[in-house]
Amino acid sequence: MTLLDGKSLSNKIKEEVRVEVEQLKQEKGVTPGLAVVLVGDDAASATYVNSKHKACEKAGIYSEVHKKDSSTTQEELLKLIEKMNNDPKLDGILVQLPVPEHIDTTTVLEAINPLKDVDGFHPYNVGRMVSNLDAFLPATPFGVMRMFQEYNIDLIGKNVCIIGSSDIVGKPMASLLINAKATVEVCNSKTKDLKAHTLRADIVIVAAGRVNLVTADMINEGAIIIDVGINRLDNGKLVGDVDFEGCKDKCSFITPVPGGVGPMTIAMLLKNTVKAAKLREKRK
Numbered sequence: 001m002t003l004l005d006g007k008s009l010s011n012k013i014k015e016e017v018r019v020e021v022e023q024l025k026q027e028k029g030v031t032p033g034l035a036v037v038l039v040g041d042d043a044a045s046a047t048y049v050n051s052k053h054k055a056c057e058k059a060g061i062y063s064e065v066h067k068k069d070s071s072t073t074q075e076e077l078l079k080l081i082e083k084m085n086n087d088p089k090l091d092g093i094l095v096q097l098p099v100p101e102h103i104d105t106t107t108v109l110e111a112i113n114p115l116k117d118v119d120g121f122h123p124y125n126v127g128r129m130v131s132n133l134d135a136f137l138p139a140t141p142f143g144v145m146r147m148f149q150e151y152n153i154d155l156i157g158k159n160v161c162i163i164g165s166s167d168i169v170g171k172p173m174a175s176l177l178i179n180a181k182a183t184v185e186v187c188n189s190k191t192k193d194l195k196a197h198t199l200r201a202d203i204v205i206v207a208a209g210r211v212n213l214v215t216a217d218m219i220n221e222g223a224i225i226i227d228v229g230i231n232r233l234d235n236g237k238l239v240g241d242v243d244f245e246g247c248k249d250k251c252s253f254i255t256p257v258p259g260g261v262g263p264m265t266i267a268m269l270l271k272n273t274v275k276a277a278k279l280r281e282k283r284k
């Protein structure tokens, strides 16, 4: 079994980004800028936002974090986004999800200028991604694709079973894999006999948020396992959706949690922010 080491690959990508940012500054006088908006006081969200901010600083990307309390209205949030859309310092705008229930996620995401949509969640970018056109790709599935590339994992003709059909992981993951000529199946919590599906797969990608959802009996010998789950146990330990210990000797590749897909998400966000900075002229 080979570990898909997202920690070290993400460090390599972040270093590439740092060099690229340096060049942009020197050659074009452009400093890429990212704004992250956090609404409410979810502890996990606060941690991620903090990691994103620190990663930006290390890469030389200007970063601002807007912490709004949970009573913030949708109107206030839309106003802030409009201001950021017009702020020339900002190349990327990210609203950390989930937002509180009284705020409509789609309305908020649609308010972001698609050319600043470094999360790739705006319908404009979603449509372009599905059509295999140049677009901002959602950081998590983009990071998974980058891992396949790094470890020379061929996708053409492979059976891939994705567990989880969310807008931020499952659906975009399926699109990217379809475009890469894989054969893709997307399961969800209503899927009957999940095991029958995973046992047809060369690659299983799990993003369901359920501890031990995937166990060794559910995977083929030599399968590739990508664990996008992040679950905090009562003892404070961080685990994915896969029974790692049970599966590790049966599969050919597996991502650990932590140190797998998570760090890749942040690295690809930085990549997208640099991409957005290069589009500055087009936004004017």
Ligand SMILES: Nc1nc(=O)c2c([nH]1)NC[C@@H]1CN(c3ccc(C(=O)N[C@@H](CCC(=O)O)C(=O)O)cc3)C=[N+]21
Pocket (backbone or CB within 6 Å): 047, 048, 051, 094, 095, 096, 097, 098, 119, 139, 140, 230, 238, 257, 258, 259, 260, 261, 262, 263, 265, 266
């Ligand atoms: N608008 C928006 N964009 C996002 O990209 C977004 C979001 N909302 N909401 C929540 C999810 C989750 N997410 C993660 C980022 C980094 C790690 C990460 O760095 N994980 C580390 C450890 C983290 C820890 O120790 O808590 C690891 O897996 O090794 C995980 C998860 C981004 N998300």
